[in-house]
Amino acid sequence: MRMTGAGLAALALGALVPAASAASLSKEADINKALFEISVADEIRKNCDSIGARIFAALGRMNALKNEAQSRGYSEAEIEAYVSDKEEKRKMRARADAYIRAQGAAPNDGPSLCALGRDEIAKQSRIGSLLYAR
Template structure:
């Protein structure tokens, strides 16, 4: 019994508090990736000459879900994050600031198109989710 206790203590399994998971909106790898997906979606909705790479977007979403699960998040926690009105509002505000910083006039579809084409040309994560028609 003493040997087991020594092993548990040396491995750190006993006597240490369990680390609490951060909310998913604080996990930069997930939150930033979801943000980029949202930016790509806004571009395709507002630019008549750019569409989504649907299969790639579905694969991307599934990969994000798998990454979150690998970090220990449950399907319910992931769904709560993606359905959260507070997080949706936060990401919309972040998107507005992002588009402004990139010089996108959100009242002009051609401005979205120019941004989208530039992202496609750069092969950025946003651009990889889009295609010119």
């Protein structure tokens, strides 16, 4: 079987450029940072009755992240596999819990998460932009 020059070039390029995969999404630092921020905001709003979520802001951010991942070559199935992966969820939860503790709050502790949420809102952080005080 003979391969044309174009076929050989395509094969060589395919070998040099790794295909996007759900596993490689974990290496996308900016996307994961944004997912982390959403995760922390979600933890705060779930445990603090005096703070609500800016649902449309969170959905908008999630859609932007999905669009960004797709523009980098990830398929919808790869994105869904990544965000649904139990191990990746566990890692994200551990990162969020570590951040919460580093800020002087405790995961699942309503009063300390309320204080953290109010601080994030006051700082106008990316986490705080997903929350509002009721």
